[in-house]
Amino acid sequence: MISNEVVELSRLQFALTALYHFLFVPLTLGLSFLLAIMESVYVMSGRQIYKDMTRFWGKLFGINFAMGVTTGITMEFQFGTNWAYYSHYVGDIFGLPLAIEGMMAFFLESTFVGLFFFGWERMSKLQHLFTTWLLALGTSLSALWILIANGWMQHPVGAEFNYQTMRMELTSFSELFFNPVAQVKFVHTVAAGYVTGSMFVLGISAYYLLSNRDVAFARRSFRIASGFGLASVLSVILLGDESGYTVGEVQRAKLATIEAEWETEEAPASFTLFGIPDEENMTTHYAVKIPWLMGIIATRSINQKVDGINTILERKRGRIKSGMIAYENLQRLRQDSNNQVAKAAFEAHKSDLGHGLLLKQYTDKVIDATPEQIETAVRHSIPRVAPMFWTFRGMVFCGVTMLFIFAAAFYFNAKRTAHKQRWLLRLAFYGIPLPWIASELGWVVAEYGRQPWTIANILPTHLSTSTVDAGQLYLSLAGFFVFYTVLLVIEVFLMLKYVRLGPSSLHTGRYHFELEGESHA
């Protein structure tokens, strides 16, 4: 049996690299679309300032793209080394969207990044605009394939276990592509990226306005960011991935733990706004509830109940016992593939095989598991409540704060007084980290919320890791830490340098640092 230390270190290493990688991704997603919008305004209006805006924000996009691209490849390193069992068991399915993503990222996105930067003098206005839109599209498309892969881990569809090869095999590409969890995840994640790009442009424009420099440039950037940001943050909140929470048992468990909903809520289910979850006594102290809201969020209706943790655990108990039967018959089938009785029994219970495998963490003899071992497996078959409860609320708090900032910016822009609202400019500037915090917390909710599984209901996390040495994991963890820290330092250094320079970095002679004795362009 693989030690818990190796499992936890492998998880920590993957989580840290994924979280580091995702510092770069949302800004690339968001800025690419903002560049396309700015350049469209330039092409339609013919006004030079919009071209300058596209080129300046494009520089910051370029820094982020250059530092961010291939930072995700370290996760592929880990699949082979630290997650070998996982890679073998589900590689046929998981590898497919990853490979397509690689093609999309390298051939579409990277090609159009090159054309965007070097094509200004070589292409017509319309050709260049087309390139910029393709860059935005390519960026979002590569996100789509990664999220299809991740959505499959959350809600595995279109695949079947083959007991002869001991692997999951793809049975339907369309089911994999149209997986409802992946689709809502895509909308949620990409829109969150648009919010990040908008907050970045809004905050830096606010900085220029607070500094009373490049005012015309900053006001226009602020205006575009506030409009696009408001639309994006509303889509994150209203069309977000909440609707995906009712698809599949792992998603339902995730929802119940986010809500600290111990008992099933009859329709119309209420939403716990705040409270202190007590896992030992399975209750939430000082719960402040909003009637009906949970039903609307989770089921988009007021006449459906929402499962509580106790109901889910009861179902898990049944599935673990069914999984033990699947496990026993799989062993028989492996010894004699012509055993028809074992085959029939396995087919009847194979959807619960993963639940039987949960027992491997507590005993080597799954079919002889004691009632105590089964109860331990049941108790640990869903994620811990407190981290889910608080992380989700942290993410929502950031989202609501950004909604307020974008709504206020949009309102004062409509009144043409946004540049005079000093409090709003300060709020926008200091709010720059909010979308990153929200995105990172969102990934923690999504991935920690899937535990104890790597592939929901199919492959437990403790059976996915390789038999590697813990010392080797500590060393590679330190290596990753150094690698990403160096990248982050370079990124922050270059970003700060070019943000301070502002549009003067374009060397057009029209902006702040190039104008002697003038305060703004």
Add this chain to the structure above:
Amino acid sequence: MSTNSLPLSIRPKKPPLHTWTFGLEITIAVLVKFLLLAGLWWLFFAGQKKPMNEAIIAQQLLGEQSPPTTIYKPQEQQP
């Protein structure tokens, strides 16, 4: 509105405009990144290939000690 109201660390100051070009800075940054990435690969992953096949995974999941005798073999299906 005075720039003095901003924190010192972000207060605008005139940076040098014509030191290195943007393109050169990005090229160096990307080179540093690829060198580090190659170093990481070489140090921690290149020699760590894990052999993995059906028998190994069956041993991990089911505790099978030896390869079963009647198991499916892909090559048998070849014409």
